[in-house]
Amino acid sequence: MAQSQSSRRDVLRGAAALAAAGSMGSLSRAVAQASGKEPQKLERRRFGSTDMHVGVLGFGGAEIGFEKAEPATVERLLNAALDAGLNLIDTAECYLESEVLIGNAIAQRRRDFYLFTKCGHTSEPPAQGPDWSKTGVLRSIERSLKRLKTDVIDLVHLHSCSLEELKKGECIAGLEQAKKDGKARYVGYSGDSAAARWAILSGHFDSLQTSINICDQECLELTLPLARERKLGVVAKRPIANAAWRYDAQPDNGYHVEYWKRLAELDYEFARGERRADAGPDGAAGVALRFTAMQAGVHVLIVGTTKPERWAQNAALLSAGPLSAELESSIRARWKERAKPEWIGQT
Ligand SMILES: NC(=O)c1ccc[n+]([C@@H]2O[C@H](COP(=O)([O-])OP(=O)(O)OC[C@H]3O[C@@H](n4cnc5c(N)ncnc54)[C@H](OP(=O)(O)O)[C@@H]3O)[C@@H](O)[C@H]2O)c1
Numbered sequence: 201m202a203q204s205q206s207s208r209r210d211v212l213r214g215a216a217a218l219a220a221a222g223s224m225g226s227l228s229r230a231v232a233q234a235s236g237k238e239p240q241k242l243e244r245r246r247f248g249s250t251d252m253h254v255g256v257l258g259f260g261g262a263e264i265g266f267e268k269a270e271p272a273t274v275e276r277l278l279n280a281a282l283d284a285g286l287n288l289i290d291t292a293e294c295y296l297e298s299e300v301l302i303g304n305a306i307a308q309r310r311r312d313f314y315l316f317t318k319c320g321h322t323s324e325p326p327a328q329g330p331d332w333s334k335t336g337v338l339r340s341i342e343r344s345l346k347r348l349k350t351d352v353i354d355l356v357h358l359h360s361c362s363l364e365e366l367k368k369g370e371c372i373a374g375l376e377q378a379k380k381d382g383k384a385r386y387v388g389y390s391g392d393s394a395a396a397r398w399a400i401l402s403g404h405f406d407s408l409q410t411s412i413n414i415c416d417q418e419c420l421e422l423t424l425p426l427a428r429e430r431k432l433g434v435v436a437k438r439p440i441a442n443a444a445w446r447y448d449a450q451p452d453n454g455y456h457v458e459y460w461k462r463l464a465e466l467d468y469e470f471a472r473g474e475r476r477a478d479a480g481p482d483g484a485a486g487v488a489l490r491f492t493a494m495q496a497g498v499h500v501l502i503v504g505t506t507k508p509e510r511w512a513q514n515a516a517l518l519s520a521g522p523l524s525a526e527l528e529s530s531i532r533a534r535w536k537e538r539a540k541p542e543w544i545g546q547t
Pocket residue numbers: 259260261262263290291318359360390391409436437438439440441442443446485502503504505506507510513514547
């Protein structure tokens with residue numbers, strides 16, 4: 201109910217803007233765009249110092265794997281998003297069947313998108329679990345290539361290995377070998393806190409994938425300025441804070457619990473009451489996405505979903521642009537006032 205009311209509001213807002221500009225010919229187009237029936241113009245950003253220009257809204261492949269999405273749903277979801285302007289898909293070797301679902305759904309459209317995956321876990325039975333040796337990393341990448349039905353992956357991230365493993369260097373040697381062999385065009389580190397900082401300073405990586413959202417702001421001072429200075433591409437993972445405001449009580453999904461607890465303490469006005477279900481750009485989802493997208497140094501938000509209509513909805517929210525400076529600084533101020541020392545970047 202709240203959703204349909206705010207969709208109507210969005211349609212009216214888009215229509216009013218163009219009517220005010222006296223552009224009657226474009227009016228129906230504005231209505232179609234605001235109602236999600238026509239592609240939104242998605243902002244593109246140069247991804248660090250790579251040759252990639254990525255749309256600010258990507259696709260995160262964890263949900264389709266862990267929620268065991270149907271192949272037909274993934275096919276519909278990804279094709280619709282690609283038609284609407286998606287050009288970056290992120291997944292990982294260990295997100296159950298995520299890579300297989302993506303490979304089967306859109307391998308024939310490989311030129312239409314940048315493909316990122318993560319390595320370091322051999323989930324092929326019987327050898328399951330992390331393996332940060334050089335050969336383990338290379339084996340993981342080989343498996344991804346097959347499952348994704350491609351010859352080359354645009355960017356492979358190390359999937360959240362510890363600082364100790366990074367310092368040992370075997371996993372980095374594996375990535376560098378894959379790059380040399382033409383299996384990965386670029387390489388990155390996916391993780392948070394001290395390990396992410398070390399990875400940036402090491403000079404071995406083209407990219408950082410890290411948690412950035414209204415409930416996870418450690419990176420905004422610890423790593424993001426440094427990544428920007430060193431010209432790394434930055435992928436914001438968990439960018440909508442798992443939409444933790446949608447739960448009235450502690451979620452059953454344990455993965456969403458930490459942000460749900462943090463949100464209760466942060467008590468942002470935009471994530472309370474009716475605004476939780478407001479699907480417009482000033483509702484909880486809109487504010488959360490726009491906050492992440494406007495952080496200096498962020499290039500792409502990889503929101504996870506199993507819903508075919510979600511990508512276009514979120515693209516429409518992002519098309520509203522950055523939050524007002526006042527709202528953004530109030531979110532930062534609330535975090536600085538209430539964040540506990542243990543609120544570190546969530547893997
Ligand atoms: N260590 C790592 O490297 C690591 C760790 C975590 C995540 N990641 C990557 O980051 C991606 C994103 O992370 P994530 O999926 O954990 O978190 P997320 O993108 O912050 O949250 C996804 C959740 O938000 C919901 N959602 C999306 N748009 C919404 C909207 N407009 N309104 C209400 N709910 C909305 C989705 O539900 P619906 O199904 O209802 O849309 C889904 O349950 C992953 O897919 C993965 O690629 C990497």
